[in-house]
Amino acid sequence: MDAEEYRKAAYASVDYIIEHFKTMDERKVVADVEPGYLRKLLPTEMPVEPEKFEDVHKDFDSKIVPGLTNWHSPNFLAFFPSNTSYPSMLGELYSSAFSAPGFNWICSPAMTELETIVLDWLAKQMALPKCFLSDGEGMGIIQGSASEAVITCMVAARDRYLRDAVASKYETEEEKEEAIANARGKLVAFASDQTHSATHKAALIAGVRFIAIPTSADDEFALTGEKLETALSSAEAKGLLPFFLTASMGTTAVVAIDRFGEIAKVSESRPHMWKHIDAAYAGAALICPEHQDMLDGVGDSYDSFDMNMHKWLLVNFDASCMYVRRRRDLADALSVMPPYLRNSVSDAGLVVDFRDYQLPLGRRFRALKIWFVMRAYGAKGLQAHIRKTRDIGQLFTTRVQERPDLFAIIARPRLGLTVLQVLAPEGSATTTNDLTKKVAARIEKEGHLYLTSSTVHGSYAMRVVTGSPWATEEAMEAAYKYIENVAEEERA
Amino acid sequence: MDAEEYRKAAYASVDYIIEHFKTMDERKVVADVEPGYLRKLLPTEMPVEPEKFEDVHKDFDSKIVPGLTNWHSPNFLAFFPSNTSYPSMLGELYSSAFSAPGFNWICSPAMTELETIVLDWLAKQMALPKCFLSDGEGMGIIQGSASEAVITCMVAARDRYLRDAVASKYETEEEKEEAIANARGKLVAFASDQTHSATHKAALIAGVRFIAIPTSADDEFALTGEKLETALSSAEAKGLLPFFLTASMGTTAVVAIDRFGEIAKVSESRPHMWKHIDAAYAGAALICPEHQDMLDGVGDSYDSFDMNMHKWLLVNFDASCMYVRRRRDLADALSVMPPYLRNSVSDAGLVVDFRDYQLPLGRRFRALKIWFVMRAYGAKGLQAHIRKTRDIGQLFTTRVQERPDLFAIIARPRLGLTVLQVLAPEGSATTTNDLTKKVAARIEKEGHLYLTSSTVHGSYAMRVVTGSPWATEEAMEAAYKYIENVAEEERA
Numbered sequence: 001m002d003a004e005e006y007r008k009a010a011y012a013s014v015d016y017i018i019e020h021f022k023t024m025d026e027r028k029v030v031a032d033v034e035p036g037y038l039r040k041l042l043p044t045e046m047p048v049e050p051e052k053f054e055d056v057h058k059d060f061d062s063k064i065v066p067g068l069t070n071w072h073s074p075n076f077l078a079f080f081p082s083n084t085s086y087p088s089m090l091g092e093l094y095s096s097a098f099s100a101p102g103f104n105w106i107c108s109p110a111m112t113e114l115e116t117i118v119l120d121w122l123a124k125q126m127a128l129p130k131c132f133l134s135d136g137e138g139m140g141i142i143q144g145s146a147s148e149a150v151i152t153c154m155v156a157a158r159d160r161y162l163r164d165a166v167a168s169k170y171e172t173e174e175e176k177e178e179a180i181a182n183a184r185g186k187l188v189a190f191a192s193d194q195t196h197s198a199t200h201k202a203a204l205i206a207g208v209r210f211i212a213i214p215t216s217a218d219d220e221f222a223l224t225g226e227k228l229e230t231a232l233s234s235a236e237a238k239g240l241l242p243f244f245l246t247a248s249m250g251t252t253a254v255v256a257i258d259r260f261g262e263i264a265k266v267s268e269s270r271p272h273m274w275k276h277i278d279a280a281y282a283g284a285a286l287i288c289p290e291h292q293d294m295l296d297g298v299g300d301s302y303d304s305f306d307m308n309m310h311k312w313l314l315v316n317f318d319a320s321c322m323y324v325r326r327r328r329d330l331a332d333a334l335s336v337m338p339p340y341l342r343n344s345v346s347d348a349g350l351v352v353d354f355r356d357y358q359l360p361l362g363r364r365f366r367a368l369k370i371w372f373v374m375r376a377y378g379a380k381g382l383q384a385h386i387r388k389t390r391d392i393g394q395l396f397t398t399r400v401q402e403r404p405d406l407f408a409i410i411a412r413p414r415l416g417l418t419v420l421q422v423l424a425p426e427g428s429a430t431t432t433n434d435l436t437k438k439v440a441a442r443i444e445k446e447g448h449l450y451l452t453s454s455t456v457h458g459s460y461a462m463r464v465v466t467g468s469p470w471a472t473e474e475a476m477e478a479a480y481k482y483i484e485n486v487a488e489e490e491r492a
Numbered sequence: 493m494d495a496e497e498y499r500k501a502a503y504a505s506v507d508y509i510i511e512h513f514k515t516m517d518e519r520k521v522v523a524d525v526e527p528g529y530l531r532k533l534l535p536t537e538m539p540v541e542p543e544k545f546e547d548v549h550k551d552f553d554s555k556i557v558p559g560l561t562n563w564h565s566p567n568f569l570a571f572f573p574s575n576t577s578y579p580s581m582l583g584e585l586y587s588s589a590f591s592a593p594g595f596n597w598i599c600s601p602a603m604t605e606l607e608t609i610v611l612d613w614l615a616k617q618m619a620l621p622k623c624f625l626s627d628g629e630g631m632g633i634i635q636g637s638a639s640e641a642v643i644t645c646m647v648a649a650r651d652r653y654l655r656d657a658v659a660s661k662y663e664t665e666e667e668k669e670e671a672i673a674n675a676r677g678k679l680v681a682f683a684s685d686q687t688h689s690a691t692h693k694a695a696l697i698a699g700v701r702f703i704a705i706p707t708s709a710d711d712e713f714a715l716t717g718e719k720l721e722t723a724l725s726s727a728e729a730k731g732l733l734p735f736f737l738t739a740s741m742g743t744t745a746v747v748a749i750d751r752f753g754e755i756a757k758v759s760e761s762r763p764h765m766w767k768h769i770d771a772a773y774a775g776a777a778l779i780c781p782e783h784q785d786m787l788d789g790v791g792d793s794y795d796s797f798d799m800n801m802h803k804w805l806l807v808n809f810d811a812s813c814m815y816v817r818r819r820r821d822l823a824d825a826l827s828v829m830p831p832y833l834r835n836s837v838s839d840a841g842l843v844v845d846f847r848d849y850q851l852p853l854g855r856r857f858r859a860l861k862i863w864f865v866m867r868a869y870g871a872k873g874l875q876a877h878i879r880k881t882r883d884i885g886q887l888f889t890t891r892v893q894e895r896p897d898l899f900a901i902i903a904r905p906r907l908g909l910t911v912l913q914v915l916a917p918e919g920s921a922t923t924t925n926d927l928t929k930k931v932a933a934r935i936e937k938e939g940h941l942y943l944t945s946s947t948v949h950g951s952y953a954m955r956v957v958t959g960s961p962w963a964t965e966e967a968m969e970a971a972y973k974y975i976e977n978v979a980e981e982e983r984a
Contacts, residue, residue, distance in 0.1 A: 001577070001578040001579050001868050002578075003510045003513070003514065003578070005578070006506070006510065006578035006581070006582075007506055007507070007510060009578075009582055010502075010506040010578075010581070010582060010585065011503055011506065013582055013585055013586065014498070014499055014502040014503065014506075014585075015499070017585070017586070017589040018495045018498065018499060020589070021495070021589075022495065030598070031598075031600065031601045031602065033601050033602075035597065035601070035837060035842040035843045036605070036842075037601070037605070038601075038602060038605035038606060038609060039605065039608075039609060042609055044612075044613075045613055045616055045617075046610075046613035046614070046616075046617055046866045046867075046870070046871055047866065047867055047870045047871065048870050048871045048872055049870045049872060050867075050868060050869055050870040050872065050873045051867045051868060051870065053579070053582070053864075053868060055867075056579075056863075056864060056867045056868060060586070060860075063602075064602045064606060064860070065590075065602075066602075067600070067601045067602030067605065067606075068590050068592070068600045068601075068602050068603070069592060069598065069599055069600045069601070071590075071591065071592045071599075071600075072591075079599075079832070082591055082592050082593050083591070084588060084589060084590075084591040085493070086493040086494075086495070086497070086498035086501075086502075087493050087545070087548075088588065089498070089502070089585065089588045089589055090498075090501055090502060090505055090545070092584055092585070092587075092588035093502070093505055093506075093509070093581065093584070093585055093588070094505065094509070094552070095584070096576060096580065096581040096584035096585070096808045096861075097509040097512065097513075097576060097581055097808075098557075098560050098563075098576075099563065099564075099574055099575070099576040099802070099808035099809050100560070100561060100563045100574050100809065101574050101637075101802075101809050105527065106522070106523075106561065107561055107563075107571075108523065108559070108560045108561045108563075109523045109525050109527070109529070109530075109559045109560075109561070110523065110525075110530060110555075110556045110557075110558075110559030110560050111560070113528070113529070113530035113531065113559065114530060114556060114559075116531075117530060117531060117534055118538075120536075121536075121537055121538035122538070124537055124538075125537075125538055144636060144852055144854075145593075145852040145853060145854045146853075147851065147852040147853045147854070148851065148852045151697075151851060151852075155696070155697050155699075158699065159696075180677070181676070181677025181678070182677070184673070184676045184677055184699060185672070185673025185674070185676055185677075186673070196830075197828040197829075197830040197833070197853075198852075198853060200828050201826065201828045201853070204647070204651075204825065204826065204828070205643075205647050205697070205698075205826070205851060206697075206698075206699060207647075207650065207676060207698060207699045207700075208699075252830070252832050253831070253832055310591070310593075316588045316589075316591035317591050317592065317593050317854060317856055318854065318856060333696065334693065334696065334697070336689040336692050336693045336696070337689075338688075338689040338744070339745070339945075339946045339947040340571070340744050340745055340944055340945075340946040340955070341689070342945075344933075344936070345527060350527040350528075351527045359639065359640060359643060359697060359851065360636055360637040360639040360640045360643075360690075361637060361638075361639045361689075361690055361693075362636075362637045362639070362809060362810065364809055364810060368552075368556070369588075371548075372545075372548060374538045374539065375538075375539055375542075375543045375547075375548045376493050376542060376543065376545060376548060377542055378538070378539045378540050378541045378542040378543065379538055379539065379540045380540055380541060380542070381542045441836075444835075444836065452832055453831075453832075453834075454831045454832040455831040456831075463832070
């Protein structure tokens with residue numbers, strides 16, 4: 001494909017994308033295909049001869065697109081949103097053209113520098129504690145996902161704990177090594193039973209134990225100081241070593257917010273335990289002053305914080321914005337310096353080389369799309385997006401609340417998420433759980449809407465949330481009407 | 493930015509990219525900026541009001557682009573290449589528009605299915621052992637980088653070893669747990685001293701020991717069976733537990749190829765040790781039959797294999813193609829199933845959910861750019877690219893070999909890489925190492941070319957390699973002339 005063929009194909013692709021978003025409502029939200037559908041449509045070997053892009057694109061349109069679930073549709077009410085936007089797409093376009101594995105500053109100085117700048121901008125806009133800004137000991141860095149952020153922090157936490165809380169008690173290298181080897185099997189990471197599974201998975205990867213602390217509906221599913229103290233004391237009594245805690249700002253199932261102030265207080269007597277805040281979804285709302293009370297109690301005692309712009313803040317996947325209070329903690333755990341990566345600016349200590357602050361060596365230029373989005377929308381435009389979609393979500397909450405005879409809401413609705421059950425009639429042979437399951441199954445089968453079901457402390461419930469820039473009040477009203485109708489039919 | 497503004501901005505950006513590649517030679521290959529340059533040019537807070545894209549783009553052109561190192565320039569001879577191509581850019585364009593975190597099959601069925609198909613295509617084209625194809629117990633999966641691939645495999649290897657080689661010897665859960673806790677501190681991963689630092693870093697992340705096995709110039713810096721046996725026996729004698737080995741198909745410093753057959757033989761008596769092949773750069777050449785002898789001795793005993801299409805195979809970063817012989821090994825270590833990820837197709841076991849085969853949960857649609865590239869180039873076009881750039885690299889080797897009075901080549905040149913020293917004249921006060929360092933420093937300072945220096949067993953050397961689709965014979969001849977000239981001047 002030469003430059004002129006590319007120009008033609010790229011223009012046509014841009015037109016195709018615009019048309020796709022314009023006609024999104026006409027398509028099913030979930031891909032209507034059977035497992036294994038694509039293998040039947042494509043050859044078993046790669047083509048030998050070059051093909052014209054028009055032919056490739058025809059197959060893309062007829063074979064691939066029907067197999068894509070439409071995360072940006074107003075009828076996509078599942079999981080959490082996965083935003084994209086036009087300025088973000090332009091950022092990716094340039095990033096793919098200027099492709100470079102920006103592991104060192106010198107690999108592409110603007111990649112590193114722009115990242116630090118836009119992450120400082122974001123931290124200020126979210127009113128994060130100043131300890132996370134890059135002008136002190138802290139720093140923001142883009143990770144691929146909230147999962148990678150928690151793995152990265154947990155590995156740093158594990159090594160910091162083994163060094164500062166274990167090895168430091170011994171004199172000789174031999175004693176230190178022995179003590180570390182003995183301690184490894186006793187390390188334990190904590191999180192509430194509502195915390196995203198990424199923390200449990202990170203513990204599997206880091207090779208440490210994991211304990212989920214029970215929450216209760218009475219506390220709105222938040223991790224409290226008291227529950228944490230009980231869990232920590234109990235583990236310590238068994239000889240385990242608590243070294244890491246994930247506190248959630250917005251859990252996956254119900255957007256619960258842990259009690260940061262209480263947690264900080266309980267942790268005062270455990271200064272070596274790393275405290276991470278997972279704000280993957282809810283963090284986006286911090287750009288609006290009216291939601292900054294979610295930060296109450298955070299202060300400057302948390303070691304790390306992570307939120308995904310690629311969920312609800314108009315940047316396409318991936319753009320997970322992670323902040324640490326002490327960037328050295330990451331480099332202490334993750335820095336390896338072979339001779340082929342040495343260079344004069346790095347050796348002089350003049351620059352930050354991001355490879356020392358993440359799991360992989362290479363990395364993409366992701367700051368560009370963030371910068372484009374921030375400038376094309378401005379803080380006001382970003383806030384308008386959060387408020388608009390939040391309010392569309394709340395519209396659904398209101399409708400559900402108007403039918404207490406039909407629906408029960410099982411956790412405090414927050415940031416546009418409603419978690420609901422369909423109430424079985426009194427004296428009915430079926431249970432509310434079973435009826436809700438039946439309604440959810442029919443909605444999945446009919447495919448007009450896409451929503452996620454989950455089980456919260458034994459209650460089977462449907463989650464409804466939007467966040468797409470293409471969301472509308474009309475579509476949400478229609479979604480409510482449809483769900484209400486299915487619920488009534490299934491209950492009858 | 494509405495649809496029409498996007499159309500205009502996107503067309504203009506496509507034109508800008510084309511112009512950039514056309515005029516690449518006119519710009520310096522390495523960004524000519526000082527550390528911290530960008531902070532002085534940008535405001536300290538994000539803008540409040542939306543800005544016009546024309547204004548954003550002006551800043552992009554004048555402030556960001558000058559800070560980007562030009563990895564695609566014919567004068568970029570450093571590290572390994574980081575390819576991009578027009579069809580690949582189109583793939584990213586669509587991926588950013590259809591943005592979705594494809595953790596489950598149902599999240600976007602085509603994302604999962606196309607990935608399996610194109611990775612099978614690639615494996616067949618590379619003539620990989622059949623055990624890596626998806627129709628048996630194996631599977632290909634795209635990872636973000638060769639580093640993530642080795643971490644993923646090492647975590648799976650660690651858990652498999654602890655289960656199959658440690659816990660299986662005991663009866664009760666308590667005994668098993670105790671045995672695993674005791675074994676953790678004794679696990680050790682191996683690789684040659686020439687292996688990419690990613691394996692050492694993976695060991696840090698997985699919380700295990702790492703031993704680098706010395707190689708020698710006599711063996712062309714390859715890991716041999718004999719050296720491996722010595723290292724394993726010595727570790728075992730100390731009570732350590734070898735559970736993982738990285739064998740390199742093309743090391744970073746000199747593209748050394750480990751002796752896969754000998755390694756497999758030595759490993760026969762250690763059936764629980766995971767053997768991973770890191771073919772990050774050299775793997776690309778396997779698409780040409782004349783390079784498939786690099787696979788000699790691999791057979792079907794290796795557990796995993798990884799190569800980066802984003803280095804030398806025309807796909808922009810990231811596209812690391814990882815294969816495992818038994819996909820279950822990954823899922824056994826990495827699967828966590830919270831209720832909000834359950835869905836009927838996954839529960840029925842009909843599909844592969846890629847989240848169970850990688851570190852993070854979410855993932856981008858990267859198969860699309862691979863598919864576009866494979867179809868737009870065809871196998872013939874991909875081979876032509878490898879052969880052309882390899883031959884341009886060999887042209888440099890030939891020129892260097894014509895001046896044995898001035899240059900020494902310190903390892904067998906392979907796949908277009910030359911590793912050279914500038915010879916100090918006999919009886920000179922300066923050493924060859926110091927002279928080479930001086931030449932490299934001057935080349936870095938003048939900035940006409942960009943190349944990497946490294947130290948191989950104490951020898952300071954310059955690495956010259958290309959692989960860019962924009963590479964030319966003329967530019968390589970000029971690069972040689974320039975290096976020759978600097979070398980002669982510095983020697984005088």
